[in-house]
Amino acid sequence: EDHRVAIEALDYLQHIPALLAISDSGLSQTFRFEDTRSADGQRWERGTKRKARVALDQSEGDAGAFDDDLINHPIARDGIWAQATDFWHVVGWVMNCAVRWRERWVYWQLWMEFVVAVLEKDVRERISLRDAQEKGGAGRLEESIIGRFLLLNEPGEGRQVWKRAVLAIFADGSERAVSQFPPVWRDETKEPKEGDYKAPKTIADDDGSGDWLRHTGPEVRDLRNRLMALLLEVCNETQSTSSLTHDDLSDLLASHITHLPYPVYSHLLRPSPHDTLLPADLLNLTQIIISWLIDHAAPPNPDPDDSPTQDTLATCFLPFAANTSALEDNVRLSWALEVLVRMYFDAERDARPAPELLQALKMGIEAREMRGGVGGEFVEVEGGC
Template sequence: MSVASPGYLDAMAPPGGQSYRKPAELPFELTQNIGIFFEENLLPLPQHIALATTFLVHPSTTTRAKSAEEKDAAHLSLRLLRLLSSLVSPQDCKLNHAFSFADRVSRSGRQKEEGNSSLRSDKPLNLEMGKSDSLWSRAEDFWHMVGWAFNCSVLHPERWERWQIWLRYMCDVLEDDWAERVREYEEVTQPVENGGRQRAVPLNILRDSLIYQFITSNSTYGRNRRILRAIFADGSTASINEFRAVFKKELTSLQAPEKPKKRGRGVNIDQDIYGDYLSQDETDEEMNGTTDSAAHNTSPSNTKGKTRRTKRTRRGTRSETGAKINGSAEAQQTSLPHHSVGLAASSGLASLRFRKRLMGLLSNVSERLPRDFMSWNDLYDLFVEHIRPLSLPAFQTMISPAVLPVISEPAQATLCEKLLFNLRESSAPDSEDTCLNQAKLEHCFLPYSAASATMVSNAKVSLLLEATFTLLATSGMISFTRQLEKAVHDGVHRRGRMAQDDLERSQNTHSQEPIEWLCLIDSGLRLVYFLELFKDKTETESLA
């Protein structure tokens, strides 16, 4: 029966229900090591789950797999992990042990015993990928893997194809584990009367979560900044130096076996036997545009007798046109590093989605455990520090609530507000309101431009205002007023004038309107359009 077939899924049941069945499709080595998953009355052991996650990204089962069975190991491991996640909670699977970077194997090679373990929990895995070559042994910590995965998203698409599968699974598991622990925490902390005393807050429930375990896995100085650098790894030199490849020779692709060399043929010049040299010369001449047929057409004397081959072009005498074309292409490649085009263009929307999901997890931990991790204010300051210098497409994707709605609306509004305070002009006033509302938007943000008189900065401010306007409107916190109308129009004209001045200053360097200018114009038009919608709605309600 297929692992992914509906009948097999129906036969599987959560702990306490129907017993697990052992799949029949698994390769021998995989069956030998993780077949225990589905034996009666047993749950997966942590070392087997760690092995399955290693199969997802290990080069020998992905990009350097030599056989179909080795490739199937990664696919079947993903099926097993997804099936396990749909049936058993992360706590019941003991994922905190499976995804631990502590050495679970003693120096003698025997598995360390854990309290209350099953009879097979002390049995070591007879695979190198279950020991020293395991994903959880090769990486320094979780953020090392995250940083390398995002570096691959920019520089190594073949490896990113595998790492994003692992990253998607890990984000799903982390989110499920955190949500489960929050529910347990809220159930325990329900307000009850207990002799006038308030029940102690059991924060250990949240501290035992996987995401908090990964956060505290490295307690060195600058831990929090390193986490953010991993999330925003962009393939730059500094990022590659900090988050290197996890596995040995990970970027080395599997080479095709060399074809056996043909046995050389004899050469006899007197009898016009040149072996394979003649065919090689003819090939070279065709590449240089000097074939024997061309020599026939240009020389009538060659119609009789033997044909004389033309002289091959020397390597140092290529045509000037070809040299210019090649030189211009090489200059473009050297002048434009791969990561300089921005995260959105180089790594795709999937990469930005994973980055934002990890940001949302950190935001949840900061909200619940500010003393153990860091406060919301400090965390969002780090977010601003890494999001502000992004290219305009990546910036727009990260701050737009419609493109990647993977974090809560309050968190998205806080992020946009923090960025607006950081990017707006210094003459803009402040507000005593702690929460974002329409009055704060009209008074502090809408009528003003960016602090830097550049098209990029003003386009980013306009996109932030558009996102903030959308968030407040979705929450029913926007109503049409004359003050709102004036603030929107004044801000659109102010940012447009500053960008126009920047466009005129850089007129000699731009042969056409840059993308930043077009983005600013489109964003301003959308703000005015939103305003007109609320104006029409207000007039319709007043007439009714």
């Protein structure tokens, strides 16, 4: 009963994108972060007012008229849009909660999934308007909600915002990540008083180990994938105004994926029919990671923008070990190669592995076993994938 109003409010918000275009819903105006930091930089001292247009049902005069008064109420002053530095502050904190503060994650997950759904629909609608050449500038991704979070920056800050966005997506609950993306509210992680409501406890919070291998499930992976897909799409569609090229962003994302703990790395870097990350983007990220890990004797892919053929896989990728003797590097390379092979056979359902491909697989397994003590399985490939 204590949470009935909040649940009904969330249900109402979740229905808005399904019923209205984002540009007509008012959400674009709502999703604005206010820079209300005091001069001495004390984030917790924010108390400035937030401007809003408030629809009032008046007993006299025109019903539904708008009032431009300022909202000066603790609920407004303490809201996410006033307390958080920017959207990427919230993203980073949400990811930190997913790893270290699961009781907070229970709530933040609902908020983040709603916001990401709005961002995705906003981008889709604007691309459709642009392609149909309707509503003038309404189709400009620079004016989308996610576009504002990434593109409308002070001179010289553009690339740093993209880097901050990627850091937020891969925040891991470590001391450094929490320093970069601290709690949105003061005492947010403080244990509630006896008798207060507690979210269901699924994993022991704040175990102090910084180990996030057990703490990141499919919901976290899905959010990371969706946010990466948004970044890549906006970057690709705004090349004339973005401060970062699509290739640079792919390199930036790949560098973070490469250094994830292996269970998280292999969980994130894998093809799935339900992913919002385009197969072309996954293919590109995988090939970038392989290029950093593979033996320098491997010849370059002659057609890096196209899906590798069986001949390319057998010649440029599969027979090689990592460029170091580190077990970890050889394991990561083995998995990335398997992703490439799986993507090929997912796309070519009727293809059978050629003898040259199978021979290259065998050579690669032996090479990685000799260099780092790992080979890789590829069991399904030999069965036709």
